[in-house]
Amino acid sequence: MINTDVIAKANALVSADLARDYAALGERLARRGVNIDTVKDRAKAFGVAVPSWGTGTGGTRFARFPGHGEPATIFDKLDDCGVIHQLTQATPTVSLHIPWDKADPADLNAKAQTLNLRFDAMNSNTFSDTGDEHSYKFGSLSHTDGATRAQAIEHNLECIEIGAQLGSKALTVWIGDGANFPGQTHMGRQFERYLASMKEIYKGLPEDWRIFSEHKIYEPAFYSTVVQDWGTSLLTAQELGDKAMCLVDLGHHAPNVNIEMIVSRLIHAGKLGGFHFNDSKYGDDDLDAGTIEPYRLFLVWNELVDAEGTPGLDLAHMIDQSHNVTDPIESLMISAMEIQRAAVQAALVDRAALAAYQDDNDALMASATLRAGFRTDVEPILAMARLETSGAIDPIMAYRASGYRAQVAAKRPVVKGGGGGIV
Numbered sequence: 001m002i003n004t005d006v007i008a009k010a011n012a013l014v015s016a017d018l019a020r021d022y023a024a025l026g027e028r029l030a031r032r033g034v035n036i037d038t039v040k041d042r043a044k045a046f047g048v049a050v051p052s053w054g055t056g057t058g059g060t061r062f063a064r065f066p067g068h069g070e071p072a073t074i075f076d077k078l079d080d081c082g083v084i085h086q087l088t089q090a091t092p093t094v095s096l097h098i099p100w101d102k103a104d105p106a107d108l109n110a111k112a113q114t115l116n117l118r119f120d121a122m123n124s125n126t127f128s129d130t131g132d133e134h135s136y137k138f139g140s141l142s143h144t145d146g147a148t149r150a151q152a153i154e155h156n157l158e159c160i161e162i163g164a165q166l167g168s169k170a171l172t173v174w175i176g177d178g179a180n181f182p183g184q185t186h187m188g189r190q191f192e193r194y195l196a197s198m199k200e201i202y203k204g205l206p207e208d209w210r211i212f213s214e215h216k217i218y219e220p221a222f223y224s225t226v227v228q229d230w231g232t233s234l235l236t237a238q239e240l241g242d243k244a245m246c247l248v249d250l251g252h253h254a255p256n257v258n259i260e261m262i263v264s265r266l267i268h269a270g271k272l273g274g275f276h277f278n279d280s281k282y283g284d285d286d287l288d289a290g291t292i293e294p295y296r297l298f299l300v301w302n303e304l305v306d307a308e309g310t311p312g313l314d315l316a317h318m319i320d321q322s323h324n325v326t327d328p329i330e331s332l333m334i335s336a337m338e339i340q341r342a343a344v345q346a347a348l349v350d351r352a353a354l355a356a357y358q359d360d361n362d363a364l365m366a367s368a369t370l371r372a373g374f375r376t377d378v379e380p381i382l383a384m385a386r387l388e389t390s391g392a393i394d395p396i397m398a399y400r401a402s403g404y405r406a407q408v409a410a411k412r413p414v415v416k417g418g419g420g421g422i423v
């Protein structure tokens with residue numbers, strides 16, 4: 001963790017400016033009938049999970065360029081997650097990936113407690129081989145070979161078992177199964193095998209657990225993917241039962257797809273379970289949330305704020321990105337704050353006015369009313385929420401002043417660059 005004196009010193013440099021900015025914004029919002037302190041409370045209540053694997057430098061199919069002081073173990077990763085939450089106060093939970101993060105659950109719980117962290121959804125991995133008897137080269141839960149499917153099912157059940165000891169309440173299943181050639185697989189039979197496997201996993205869910213089905217249009221399979229879009233994901237969730245929900249990864253759609261509309265439809269179906277936030281320009285680019293299309297992120301949150309109070313709507317929010325050219329801690333902090341920003345901006349939309357304009361078919365004013373939320377600079381609200389919860393007014397400035405990366409680089413083993421690999 002970062003010395004609290006470092007944070008206090010960094011905050012002292014800008015706290016007077018923040019107080020003035022907050023007061024000025026408060027006055028402007030009051031003219032719109034909005035109480036700034038209520039909005040600030042919403043910012044304080046916000047939380048998004050950090051993926052453990054996001055703390056390491058990512059890569060592409062071509063290469064990976066490791067940074068200094070990369071985490072070597074899950075405990076190093078948790079240390080980094082602790083720093084992210086300490087400074088932003090927006091990431092109270094961590095999402096683990098098995099088998100990458102396997103360790104004694106008692107040790108994981110003890111470590112998380114010292115860092116004020118909890119564990120969010122578990123993630124299984126049947127998209128790469130990690131030494132098991134059967135290979136996932138040609139698929140996992142939908143594999144033509146029953147023994148390979150059984151191994152993949154068993155792995156998911158093990159993830160639940162580990163997660164249950166960590167206080168997790170959900171399992172996210174994403175598979176790389178699909179095909180690279182037309183004719184390579186029978187698409188119908190492949191999906192049926194997938195469903196049958198998912199039903200076996202579903203049977204192993206504790207009463208208070210949920211299972212999330214995550215779709216992805218392409219990659220690693222480049223012709224067809226078993227769970228390729230939200231339609232297949234919804235089919236799966238509906239076939240499995242009440243504890244099965246759909247997870248929307250913002251990068252897993254075809255270009256230009258209207259993601260906020262998918263969000264609305266899944267809410268209507270009572271099957272929206274959560275998100276993997278990231279951003280993209282072309283495909284599943286796994287870029288930092290809010291850096292390419294901040295308005296799209298806002299529109300997704302607009303749907304979520306609009307649906308607040310819907311019975312059964314209980315969403316798991318997680319970041320899922322690959323940080324190839326930045327310090328992952330800095331990217332994760334910025335991303336968490338961008339997601340928080342969109343959530344807070346969406347809360348500023350005058351919903352009564354918007355509904356009236358919609359009912360009057362006043363397209364121009366409806367659009368302008370929506371955008372008024374997006375155009376409001378809520379940074380003073382986010383910063384004040386951080387300051388009042390012992391975080392940093394400017395997390396990047398405080399992080400750089402702390403020298404944390406250099407300190408851990410002196411202790412952690414040097415990682416050499418080399419071959420490709422997405423994560």
Ligand SMILES: [Mn+2]
Nearest residue numbers: 214249276320
């Ligand atoms: Mn994802």
